[in-house]
Amino acid sequence: MMKPEIAIIGAGLAGVALATRLAPHAEITLVEKSRGLGGRMATRRGESAGFDHGAQYFTIRHPAFHDFLEPAMERGVVEVWDAPLHRLNAAAKLEKLEDRSPRFVANPGMNALVRFFAEPHKPRLNTKIVGVEGKPGHWGLRTEDDQRLGPFAWIVSTAPAPQTADLLPLAPDDAAAVRSVEMHGCFTLMIALGEASSLPFSAAQVEHPVIGWIGANHSKPERASTPALVVHARNDWSQEHLEAPLPWVEAQMMQALATLLPDLADLIAATPVLHRWKYASTATPLGSPFLLDPNRHLAACGDWCIGNRVEAAFQSADALAASLLTQLEIEP
Numbered sequence: 512m513m514k515p516e517i518a519i520i521g522a523g524l525a526g527v528a529l530a531t532r533l534a535p536h537a538e539i540t541l542v543e544k545s546r547g548l549g550g551r552m553a554t555r556r557g558e559s560a561g562f563d564h565g566a567q568y569f570t571i572r573h574p575a576f577h578d579f580l581e582p583a584m585e586r587g588v589v590e591v592w593d594a595p596l597h598r599l600n601a602a603a604k605l606e607k608l609e610d611r612s613p614r615f616v617a618n619p620g621m622n623a624l625v626r627f628f629a630e631p632h633k634p635r636l637n638t639k640i641v642g643v644e645g646k647p648g649h650w651g652l653r654t655e656d657d658q659r660l661g662p663f664a665w666i667v668s669t670a671p672a673p674q675t676a677d678l679l680p681l682a683p684d685d686a687a688a689v690r691s692v693e694m695h696g697c698f699t700l701m702i703a704l705g706e707a708s709s710l711p712f713s714a715a716q717v718e719h720p721v722i723g724w725i726g727a728n729h730s731k732p733e734r735a736s737t738p739a740l741v742v743h744a745r746n747d748w749s750q751e752h753l754e755a756p757l758p759w760v761e762a763q764m765m766q767a768l769a770t771l772l773p774d775l776a777d778l779i780a781a782t783p784v785l786h787r788w789k790y791a792s793t794a795t796p797l798g799s800p801f802l803l804d805p806n807r808h809l810a811a812c813g814d815w816c817i818g819n820r821v822e823a824a825f826q827s828a829d830a831l832a833a834s835l836l837t838q839l840e841i842e843p
């Protein structure tokens with residue numbers, strides 16, 4: 512029997528988890544608009560230091576996620592980040608937090624996890640999808656550079672909710688449900704420090720009106736030893752200032768950091784780099800694990816269906832895979 516052709520838009524964790532689950536039963540075309548893999552599990556290499564500038568770590572609470580990750584764990588791609596977690600308050604008071612569950616990271620950067628699972632599916636990078644054409648069961652994808660891909664029996668979008676709503680020709684009720692998902696942005700500052708720099712903590716949740724997180728990237732396993740800080744602004748503050756000029760945002764974040772880490776200015780070795788995440792976290796989720804329209808042969812999954820964590824992205828993709836296989840009359 513011919514395997515159905517399924518296109519998956521987006522090679523973040525949800526996209527590669529879905530591809531992994533469906534690949535034994537379907538021909539998968541995995542397309543990603545960026546030139547690298549990872550989505551919001553992102554890693555950037557600076558001149559001397561590396562930065563995980565999206566997800567900092569992930570937790571593994573569900574056995575299915577653990578089972579999925581096992582091959583990556585066996586290859587050393589997933590490892591515990593055992594640095595103690597601190598809380599830093601606006602008065603620069605530091606307090607060690609009790610660890611509730613282990614924090615895992617991918618090696619040598621967070622994007623390595625997505626790369627590990629993506630490679631067997633030969634993802635098409637630099638391929639931004641701008642339109643879905645045709646009809647159910649014979650869908651085509653139009654790329655930004657006006658190529659046509661397809662035909663596909665099914666199309667699944669794993670892009671953040673607002674982008675999925677723009678892309679898929681959904682039924683009106685589904686379109687309204689996806690549009691009702693609210694996602695917040697996040698500003699991230701990447702700061703390389705001098706070789707001998709030391710900080711009083713490796714990972715800190717920050718209680719401050721502007722800053723929400725400070726992590727020492729070099730304290731994660733298998734990273735370059737050059738001290739490197741990843742600083743996330745709070746999601747609510749980021750969302751409020753999402754369209755503000757970037758130099759202003761950076762100045763506000765640096766000013767806030769100066770009160771939280773008074774010695775920081777003397778340690779900075781290179782010009783900080785600011786990244787703006789337009790859709791970082793889910794404020795209001797879809798409320799169901801995935802979206803599937805059996806008549807239109809369209810589906811969507813991603814963290815935004817149920818939450819805002821790496822594990823939520825997996826759970827959403829895993830649940831959609833089971834449902835899609837049932838639709839295709841294949842035992843999950």
Ligand SMILES: Cc1cc2nc3c(=O)[nH]c(=O)nc-3n(C[C@H](O)[C@H](O)[C@H](O)COP(=O)(O)OP(=O)(O)OC[C@H]3O[C@@H](n4cnc5c(N)ncnc54)[C@H](O)[C@@H]3O)c2cc1C
Pocket residue numbers: 520521522523524525526542543544545549550551552564565566567568569570638639640641669670671674678697699743788790791792812813814815819820821822823824
């Ligand atoms: C700053 C920040 C900090 C975070 N911290 C944590 C944390 O500490 N712990 C945690 O568990 N989670 C964290 N998260 C959340 C976590 O990163 C996400 O939940 C998870 O990575 C989402 O995976 P996904 O596959 O659903 O979506 P994404 O990773 O967003 O993947 C979607 C993919 O679709 C691609 N795409 C979009 N539109 C198109 C198109 N038109 N054509 C082709 N491709 C397209 C995108 O480029 C992207 O690669 C953080 C996120 C951010 C941004």
